[in-house]
Amino acid sequence: MDLTHSEADEEFRAEARAWLRAHVPRTPLPSLETAEGFAAHRAWEAELAADRWSVVSWPQRYGGRDAGLLRWLVFEEEYWAAGAPGRVGQNGVSLLAPTLFDHGTQEQRARVLPPMATGEVVWAQAWSEPEAGSDLASLTSRAVRTDGGWLLNGQKTWSSRAAFADRAFGLFRSHPDAPKPHQGLTYLMFDLRAPGVTVRPIGRLDGRPAFAELFLDDVFVPDEDVIGEPGRGWRIAMSTAGNERGLTLRSPGRFLAAAARLAELWRERGCPEHARTRVADALIGARAYQLFTYAAASRFLEGERLGPESSMNKVFWSELDLALHETALDLLDGEGETAGSDWSEGYVFALAGPIYAGTNEIQRDIVAERLLGLPKGRR
Amino acid sequence: MRFLPDAEQRAFTDSLHAMLTAADTPAVIREWSRGDHASGRALWRRVARAGVFGLAVPEEHGGLGRHPVELALAFVELGRHAVPGPLVETVAAAVLLADPPLAKRFLPGLLAGTDLATTAVVPNGHALDGDAAAVRLARIPGGLRLASAGPVRRSLDPARRLTPLAPDGELLDPGPPFGLALTWARLAVAAQALGVGFALLDRTVAYVCRRSQFGAPVGSFQAVKHRLADAATALEFARPLLFGAAVSLRPADVAAAKLTACEAAYTTARTALQLHGAIGYTAEYDLSLWLTKARALRTAWGTPEECREVFLEDALRTSAPSDSP
Numbered sequence: 001m002d003l004t005h006s007e008a009d010e011e012f013r014a015e016a017r018a019w020l021r022a023h024v025p026r027t028p029l030p031s032l033e034t035a036e037g038f039a040a041h042r043a044w045e046a047e048l049a050a051d052r053w054s055v056v057s058w059p060q061r062y063g064g065r066d067a068g069l070l071r072w073l074v075f076e077e078e079y080w081a082a083g084a085p086g087r088v089g090q091n092g093v094s095l096l097a098p099t100l101f102d103h104g105t106q107e108q109r110a111r112v113l114p115p116m117a118t119g120e121v122v123w124a125q126a127w128s129e130p131e132a133g134s135d136l137a138s139l140t141s142r143a144v145r146t147d148g149g150w151l152l153n154g155q156k157t158w159s160s161r162a163a164f165a166d167r168a169f170g171l172f173r174s175h176p177d178a179p180k181p182h183q184g185l186t187y188l189m190f191d192l193r194a195p196g197v198t199v200r201p202i203g204r205l206d207g208r209p210a211f212a213e214l215f216l217d218d219v220f221v222p223d224e225d226v227i228g229e230p231g232r233g234w235r236i237a238m239s240t241a242g243n244e245r246g247l248t249l250r251s252p253g254r255f256l257a258a259a260a261r262l263a264e265l266w267r268e269r270g271c272p273e274h275a276r277t278r279v280a281d282a283l284i285g286a287r288a289y290q291l292f293t294y295a296a297a298s299r300f301l302e303g304e305r306l307g308p309e310s311s312m313n314k315v316f317w318s319e320l321d322l323a324l325h326e327t328a329l330d331l332l333d334g335e336g337e338t339a340g341s342d343w344s345e346g347y348v349f350a351l352a353g354p355i356y357a358g359t360n361e362i363q364r365d366i367v368a369e370r371l372l373g374l375p376k377g378r379r
Numbered sequence: 380m381r382f383l384p385d386a387e388q389r390a391f392t393d394s395l396h397a398m399l400t401a402a403d404t405p406a407v408i409r410e411w412s413r414g415d416h417a418s419g420r421a422l423w424r425r426v427a428r429a430g431v432f433g434l435a436v437p438e439e440h441g442g443l444g445r446h447p448v449e450l451a452l453a454f455v456e457l458g459r460h461a462v463p464g465p466l467v468e469t470v471a472a473a474v475l476l477a478d479p480p481l482a483k484r485f486l487p488g489l490l491a492g493t494d495l496a497t498t499a500v501v502p503n504g505h506a507l508d509g510d511a512a513a514v515r516l517a518r519i520p521g522g523l524r525l526a527s528a529g530p531v532r533r534s535l536d537p538a539r540r541l542t543p544l545a546p547d548g549e550l551l552d553p554g555p556p557f558g559l560a561l562t563w564a565r566l567a568v569a570a571q572a573l574g575v576g577f578a579l580l581d582r583t584v585a586y587v588c589r590r591s592q593f594g595a596p597v598g599s600f601q602a603v604k605h606r607l608a609d610a611a612t613a614l615e616f617a618r619p620l621l622f623g624a625a626v627s628l629r630p631a632d633v634a635a636a637k638l639t640a641c642e643a644a645y646t647t648a649r650t651a652l653q654l655h656g657a658i659g660y661t662a663e664y665d666l667s668l669w670l671t672k673a674r675a676l677r678t679a680w681g682t683p684e685e686c687r688e689v690f691l692e693d694a695l696r697t698s699a700p701s702d703s704p
Contacts, residue, residue: 001381001382001383001384001385001388001448001622001625001626002380002381002382002626003380003382003623003626003627004380005380006380009380070380260698263694263695263698264698267695276687276691277687279691280687280690280691280694281687283690283691283694284620284638284639284690285616287620287623287635288616288617288619288620288639289616291620291622291623292615292616292618294380294382294619295382295383295618295619295622297382298380298382298383299383302383309615312608312611312612312615312616315608315609316612316616361601361605363608364604364605364608364609365601365604365605365608367608367612368598368604368605368607368608369604371608371611372580372584372607372611373584373588374584374587374588374596374598374599374603374604374607375588375595375596375598375599376599377595377599377600377601377604378599378601379601
């Protein structure tokens with residue numbers, strides 16, 4: 001068992017650290033979930049991309065550095081430790097891009113990935129519907145065949161970033177006669193400003209439009225924007241969900257940095273006794289998540305597929321993140337109630353963690369059934 | 380960077396697991412709990428022959444060289460099979476008896492498994508099995524002394540036979556490596572607890588698949604599934620902390636691993652008891668052998684609070700702003 005990085009990876013770390021030190025904005029950008037903040041975060045993506053730091057794990061021809069998984073983890077450690085801004089392009093980079101690498105065409109990759117890397121095109125996800133949340137496969141938004149493409153009709157909701165984003169990707173029912181609900185779905189990309197699309201921003205708990213409802217009325221999608229074979233969308237979406245949810249949705253670097261900031265806050269406040277245990281547990285939890293990820297990455301690099309342990313991962317980091325922010329607000333005492341601070345915004349964001357990307361209840365079902373082998377039952 | 384056991388380490392673990400599975404440990408544990416040590420001693424010699432104690436002893440003293448990762452792997456298996464006896468205490472003794480003349484005098488018996496050792500070196504810590512141990516070591520203000528064992532006191536875990544030690548024997552060493560011995564002992568307890576947790580999880584999963592109520596296996600109910608998923612998650616996230624600590628052998632990392640592994644094992648024990656229902660609450664049912672051990676290990680060789688303090692002090696020191704570049 002070896003936890004030391006190669007010399008080359010340490011050089012890469014030093015290079016990333018130096019770049020971040022010179023470029024990370026000295027004052028935090030305005031909230032990502034405002035028009036002004038969204039634009040500022042988009043500009044930050046362009047700055048990252050100009051020196052090929054926005055998508056380090058991608059191939060060079062799409063703007064990346066061909067960094068392997070370990071180097072990506074190293075980059076993330078440095079990125080969050082430097083106090084760099086949240087990533088406005090996260091949905092596209094961690095969900096759509098891996099799907100395109102596995103199932104897209106050469107033409108799609110060449111067209112979609114470079115502007116994603118620079119933040120010129122920011123992507124929103126369009127999975128959930130009013131009647132299809134945890135039971136996503138029961139979705140009813142339709143894609144109907146038309147000349148040269150598909151016509152979308154229906155409603156999507158809880159679409160993160162859609163209030164300000166440019167394009168969206170999601171699943172639509174294209175073959176309503178298929179025998180099972182998760183069959184007959186097609187994975188499509190569409191323009192949020194296309195005729196027939198109405199975006200209605202939804203205020204999250206703090207009122208900021210972090211997500212939106214999408215109303216689709218005969219929205220035309222050309223064939224070139226279908227990913228993989230029509231009718232096979234579920235499998236395509238899920239094939240990357242496991243791997244990505246496990247390793248790239250929320251990197252350990254994020255929580256190591258947040259836990260270190262929490263410890264700093266605790267010290268600034270004179271190390272109050274009431275938070276002692278929780279501060280220690282946050283630091284230990286972040287370290288556990290980092291080491292768990294290095295073990296998973298080691299297995300992945302030896303060719304093992306990562307499966308249901310991704311669900312364990314999601315439960316762990318989302319609960320860690322929430323506990324960590326709750327502790328910070330307690331430490332801030334009366335100030336903790338004040339909206340708009342980094343910690344309070346982080347807290348509101350953390351509250352969503354156990355819900356999005358598959359609720360933690362669904363994740364626990366997956367752990368119980370697929371990892372422990374318990375019998376399926378009613379949800 | 381390759382944070383996984385290698386093929387040799389896996390083979391070592393598998394062979395230990397196979398040997399312990401064949402040994403029918405529940406019967407051995409019950410005899411040991413009654414003070415009948417014969418089957419336990421036989422098993423102990425096989426554990427020693429597998430090289431377990433040698434993993435804490437340098438080669439010049441007849442050991443295999445110090446291999447904390449392998450020791451942790453071995454102790455996960457010892458915990459999984461709830462092997463009785465002063466396993467952790469013997470590891471601590473092997474580290475304490477580092478002075479060459481002491482090593483020469485005591486270690487051959489420990490390495491061969493003919494002698495068991497027990498130690499009382501942490502405040503309020505109990506020595507285990509003083510009645511069975513040939514080497515009894517007690518910490519005194521002036522160093523390390525041989526000790527005699529008092530009468531056995533019952534533990535919550537019947538297999539842990541607690542004995543007070545009276546440091547009335549020879550002064551062995553005025554300055555033995557107490558800190559290092561504590562680190563090795565905590566690492567071993569952490570691993571043992573993790574193994575106990577995995578055994579509890581496996582037994583409970585098997586039980587809830589078998590047990591039917593309302594016409595369905597109780598394991599198909601979400602309330603049951605979610606508790607088991609949480610137990611599995613707690614154990615799986617304790618595992619990398621354990622092996623990370625074995626790699627670094629830093630006292631703070633070991634303390635965090637000990638804290639986390641013991642908490643995970645204890646959470647799993649509570650879940651295991653709840654999901655077994657009344658049958659789990661009986662001494663007769665073998666689950667009790669692991670349930671009670673999970674509770675005892677939680678405070679053995681350092682309470683959760685003590686371990687948290689060791690970790691926190693180090694974390695604050697190493698992240699202090701004055702130390703930052």
